[in-house]
Amino acid sequence: MRAEAAIPEETGPGTVGSAPPSAHSLFARFGGFARVRLLVSAFYEKVLESDRLSRHFAGVDTRRLIDHQTRFISAIMGGPASYSDDHIERAHRGLGITPSDFDEMLLLLRETLEDHAISPIDIARIESHVLGLRARVVESAHDSSS
Numbered sequence: 001m002r003a004e005a006a007i008p009e010e011t012g013p014g015t016v017g018s019a020p021p022s023a024h025s026l027f028a029r030f031g032g033f034a035r036v037r038l039l040v041s042a043f044y045e046k047v048l049e050s051d052r053l054s055r056h057f058a059g060v061d062t063r064r065l066i067d068h069q070t071r072f073i074s075a076i077m078g079g080p081a082s083y084s085d086d087h088i089e090r091a092h093r094g095l096g097i098t099p100s101d102f103d104e105m106l107l108l109l110r111e112t113l114e115d116h117a118i119s120p121i122d123i124a125r126i127e128s129h130v131l132g133l134r135a136r137v138v139e140s141a142h143d144s145s146s
Contacts, residue, residue: 025077025078026078026118026122026125027074027078027079028078028079030077030118032079033070033074033079035116036073036077036079037066037070038116039073039113039116040069040070040073041066042112042115042116043069043108043109043112044057044062044065044066046108046111046112047108050104050108052100052101052104053101053105053108056095056096056097056101068091071083072088076126076129076130077122077126085133085136088136088137089137092136092137092139094139095139096139097137097138097139098138098139099138101138102134102137102138106127106130106131109126109127109130110123110127113126
């Protein structure tokens with residue numbers, strides 16, 4: 001049975017990560033940055049194949065995006081990276097992300113985590129953290145594309 005991984009404690013208002021990773025964190029148990037990068041790369045393969053989401057990534061430097069997302073997911077998993085809610089909001093401002101886009105992203109993230117044998121309890125914790133950022137990522141309360 002897997003030990004429960006804790007979502008990193010906040011290091012300031014709306015900040016995740018920056019503390020050294022615990023040997024019992026999901027980040028450490030999963031295998032560190034190299035394994036998280038593989039997971040994030042697999043996630044973006046799904047995202048780029050999505051009719052709904054791929055439009056948000058036209059002309060985006062995917063390698064750079066994967067680097068940022070690897071650090072973000074690592075922070076959520078208890079790794080040595082840090083992101084603030086304000087950083088997340090600034091990164092997504094002006095992208096026109098709808099509630100349906102966010103839901104699709106969360107579904108693809110769940111599928112990817114399942115594909116990489118992340119435990120259901122750890123998936124629930126990651127999803128909970130990501131859901132907490134919904135209001136900072138979604139631009140409109142109205143989704144005309146559903």
